[in-house]
Amino acid sequence: MREDAGVSDEVDERVSTPLVDEAVKKAAVCWVSVGGGPAYGLWCLPLDGALLVVTGPGEQSAPGLADADAAEVILRGDHGGRIVTWPARVTRLRPGTEEWDAAAPLVAAKRLNASGPTADLVARWAERGCALNRLSPAGTPVAGADLPADSLAEPPRPAPVVQATRKPFRLHKVRRR
Numbered sequence: 001m002r003e004d005a006g007v008s009d010e011v012d013e014r015v016s017t018p019l020v021d022e023a024v025k026k027a028a029v030c031w032v033s034v035g036g037g038p039a040y041g042l043w044c045l046p047l048d049g050a051l052l053v054v055t056g057p058g059e060q061s062a063p064g065l066a067d068a069d070a071a072e073v074i075l076r077g078d079h080g081g082r083i084v085t086w087p088a089r090v091t092r093l094r095p096g097t098e099e100w101d102a103a104a105p106l107v108a109a110k111r112l113n114a115s116g117p118t119a120d121l122v123a124r125w126a127e128r129g130c131a132l133n134r135l136s137p138a139g140t141p142v143a144g145a146d147l148p149a150d151s152l153a154e155p156p157r158p159a160p161v162v163q164a165t166r167k168p169f170r171l172h173k174v175r176r177r
Helices: 019-024 098-110 117-128
Strands: 029-033 039-044 045-047 049-056 070-076 082-093 131-137
Touching: 019 045, 019 117, 029 049, 039 045, 039 049, 045 098, 049 098, 070 131, 082 098, 098 131
Parallel strands: none
Antiparallel strands: 029 039, 029 070, 045 049, 049 131, 070 082, 082 131
16 A cells, blocks of 8 residues: 655656546446455546545445555446456545545545535544545556456347348339329
C-alpha cells in the first residue's frame, strides 16, 4: 500500500488508453478484484482519470482493497456488458492529507442515502477508519473482445447484417392506375 498519497513530486506512472479513459469517465459502478479473488461490485466516483472508492465499516465491502498495491477493475458499458478490464494501482488516501481534503467531500456528496451533511459523513469515514482508495490505470487493459477462457461468455451470434438475405417472394405485381 502506498503511504505517500500526499506527495506531489512523484512521477505520474498512469498508463491508460482511450477506451479506459472513456469507461472511467462514465463509471458509477465498478467491479474490483484483489489478488485474483472474486470481483466485488462497488459504487465509485471518477476523478482525474481514476476511480475513487470508499470501503470500510458502515460502507461497502471489498476485502483486501484497503491494504492492496494493485487490483483489477472491470467496467461495463451502456448496454450492461463488460467493455474493459484493466489493472489498477491502488493508492489509499489518508485523512488529513491535501488529497483526502480535496477528494473525500466530492465522494461523500455523491454517496446515495447518506445520513447527515457531507462534512459529517467525511468526519465519520475518518473516525471509523474507512478507506478512500484511488484506482489508477496501471497497465495494458483487456478489451471486451479478449475475454478470458473461463469467462463463461457466449461467442457472438451471427447477425443478419453479416449474412446475405434473399429477396422476399412476390406473388404478383400491383398495378397502379
